[in-house]
Amino acid sequence: MAARTVTVGSSSGLHARPASLVAAAAAEAAEPVLIARVGEEGVDASSILMLMSLGIGAGEEVELTSDDEAGLDKVAELVAADLDAS
């Protein structure tokens, strides 16, 4: 199981459009991608509802894990990007 620790880059945190894009990317991965606050239990990142229910804000660190390393990197990249800016 591969893991990445990433700082949330979107200014609104993982809500609305950023959450939508991250969930869509996680759904594309070949294996489930889990997302969690560092040290907490992970939830399915392809669920926009679970993702939003974490209430993760801008600048918070999150831990991503998956057996699909390429898919994991794609999700990590989106979490780190400022998706509100575009």
Place this chain on the structure above:
Amino acid sequence: MTAPVSPRVLAGVGVGRRAVVGPVVQVREPVEVPEDTVVVRDGVPVPEEELADTVLAAFRTVSADLSARAARSSGSLAEVLGATAQIAADPALAARAKRELAGGKPPVAAVRSAVGAFIDMFTAAGGLMAERVTDLASVRDRVVAVVAGQPAPGVPDLHEPSVVVARDLAPADTAALDLRYVLAIVTELGGPTGHTAIIAGQLGLPCLVQVTGATSLEDGTRVLVDARHSTLEVSPDDAAVEAVAKRTEAERALEEDTAPGATKDGDPIDLLVNIGTAADAERAAAADDARTVAGSGLFRTEVLFLDAQTAPPVAAQQKEYTAALAAFGGRKVVVRTLDAGADKPLAFATLPGEENPALGVRGYRIGRIHPQLMVDQLTALAAAAEATGTQPWVMAPMIATPAEAAEFAADARAAGLAKVGVMVEVPAAALRAKEILEQVDFVSIGTNDLAQYAMATDRLKGDLADLLDRWQPAVLDLVAATARAGTELGKPVGVCGESAADPLMALVLKGLGITSLSMSLGAVPAVRFALRHHTLEQCQAMAAAALAATGPTQARDAVVALLDPTTRDLLA
């Protein structure tokens, strides 16, 4: 054959002025589906071991349907539909519904309970998450409809220009309307200053609220919606349809006049537009036809705050204010400081659980618990003034006493703002308008709230709409008292409520001594036309006649009687 017994003309309360003819499209209410509905496919009940697949297929169907609609739409509508489609496809919802089924719940109950768990969680979280609750509820109702084999609730796809009819339109329903095909909006509930009416006004759509029986019209029935006369005519005859066409043509002709707002004899009055965002400002400032305006008489800053969980930082506010001031390029912009509370709750500034929020901590009173909000806003406005070289006119809402006005004026001036005013929307402020105007540079009358408080009638209570009539003489008295104080002290008194958008009322307001009228962009041409065809003396005679009337109908009729005969067709 006997004539149909159903009445051909339904009465309502009109918003706007235009008349249109088109086919009815009903917005479907969520169907009442019992929790234990037996799920039937191809005429036979679905066996228990296939129920989970059937329910999951319903989630997929709803998601695919919403995605397809999103693909056919554009802009914010496409975004709303796409986001809802993604929620319908959410694996957590499917997993939860499956678990509920396995636990023995019948299919409809399982769907409701699965989605309901998230609705409860998101409602409790508030802020940005609470905004998704409408989407979740829409997914729930759609999936339940598919499971039970019922037609989908909500706004149907529009394929031709149509009259949209609903019991009531939720904000989300309004957002989901494909505006290219909306001719008019008709609702059974709602009030003339409620959400639907205001949105329709901003979009320039004719709207009727409080139309009993509207939801029993068949889809496709041709109707004539006349906002000015507050009527809906079923299957109108050729003569009526032709009259509407003629009226529309005459209204178009109005739109060629772009002269500055003034009476026939050249007495000026500023025609301004109400805005909520910098984007609104850009749209209004760019208008180069009869909608051309002298600036904005009401910049409702709370729109900036509505989506926020915490107060927006000074820098973000400054950016938006600067953009709005810049859009008008030195024209007058009247900025209203945060007006939260009552029907405009904000996550971070509203006291929860007030028994009577319209009479509670709202508007300027928010400063009693959150003083920093006002400090930040005044700082951001002063910075925007500095950046653009344009001094905004800044006013506080819900001022009740001269002391409050003095306190706000001192704070605003200390922040570096030069033009300071307050809203007059509490009857106490109208009665003491002179003492209040002595403290500030200008006032602006919010006629919607002024009527609500003067008539002790909730603005959101549709069935009391007659009491909220803008022609109620008691409300006119309060407006007149405020205008008189302004004339006496030589200070501007504007009107920025719905009254300003009514061309007949505009004549009365001019006659009372009001110096500016702020309205939605679409209302400007008719108001400009009305003023341009009457002298100041005529306006004053109309004002006197309206004040002398015994009731709202009599007041309006008295003004109609004094109209220049050539304008009667368009204005009466």
